[in-house]
């Protein structure tokens with residue numbers, strides 16, 4: 320359904336929404352502070368949300384701060400996107416067992432649909448999810464584990480009011496407001512939340528919430544908040560479409576410069592909401608009776624990931640970083656019809672070498688001088 324405004328939920332009634340989801344058998348997840356970062360954890364009560372917490376982000380820098388604000392979502396994003404909810408970092412995708420007669424028995428996968436609701440999703444992460452859907456669900460072979468988790472997912476997004484200095488979702492067209500792909504979308508104001516409905520299920524679910532009609536003043540505040548969140552974003556990918564441009568700049572000297580700094584740790588690919596590379600392997604019991612076939616997240620930056628058909632095709636950090644950025648911003652267009660970057664800025668924030676993805680893309684594409 321086309322998203323539509325449902326009304327206004329006073330701040331003190333947000334808990335009712337959480338309880339409604341629980342009543343409909345959803346396990347609810349929401350942003351919470353753990354170990355100095357905002358991550359998604361099981362949410363029982365809105366008092367667990369990061370009220371009066373903001374974040375400060377720069378290349379290789381992430382710190383939380385406290386403010387007197389009553390708001391729960393006055394921060395940009397944490398290290399986690401929706402990716403781990405659907406594409407598990409590590410999972411057994413099939414097993415093999417040896418029967419008493421010595422025959423090998425393969426145990427097929429049994430994906431389970433779990434009802435999970437995630438509160439506090441950002442627009443960039445909805446966009447990242449759409450990219451993951453394209454990869455895991457829209458090709459000839461669907462991923463049954465991803466599909467099962469996707470079916471059970473209920474998404475409550477929140478429009479960003481306070482982007483971080485690393486954010487550039489306005490330049491990719493993926494934020495800061497969530498335009499689609501949610502069940503419910505909230506705009507947080509000081510006294511409560513404007514709620515948009517994006518699915519029939521959500522419309523039925525919130526029918527029992529006593530929403531008030533949105534006032535003109537609240538709608539103006541919503542627009543002003545959106546405008547501010549666009550205007551404060553100072554970073555942008557090059558204006559030119561990068562399709563074929565990075566591929567044609569394979570010998571740009573900046574790749575060597577990046578490689579001197581890059582640790583090949585793979586942090587950037589782990590936090591990226593659209594990266595989907597993985598490896599597979601078998602874990603066999605010591606007696607040889609059973610084997611688990613395991614799928615794990617992998618990265619352009621690992622040596623094994625570049626080992627294809629008996630050859631190491633990406634022997635050094637330079638070729639691995641170049642592969643990552645060129646796929647993400649260039650060849651992704653041919654593969655999926657758009658860039659693979661949704662402007663969340665995580666790869667820059669969580670890079671221990673302070674490598675700035677936007678800055679490097681602008682230099683390698685010729686948009687900026689070194």
Ligand code: SF4
Nearest residue numbers: 581582584585587670
């Ligand atoms: S760019 Fe940064 S985060 Fe990515 S592999 Fe290199 S050092 Fe690690």
Ligand code: SF4
Nearest residue numbers: 591660661663664666
């Ligand atoms: S490449 Fe970086 S900024 Fe773009 S979606 Fe991935 S983590 Fe976010």
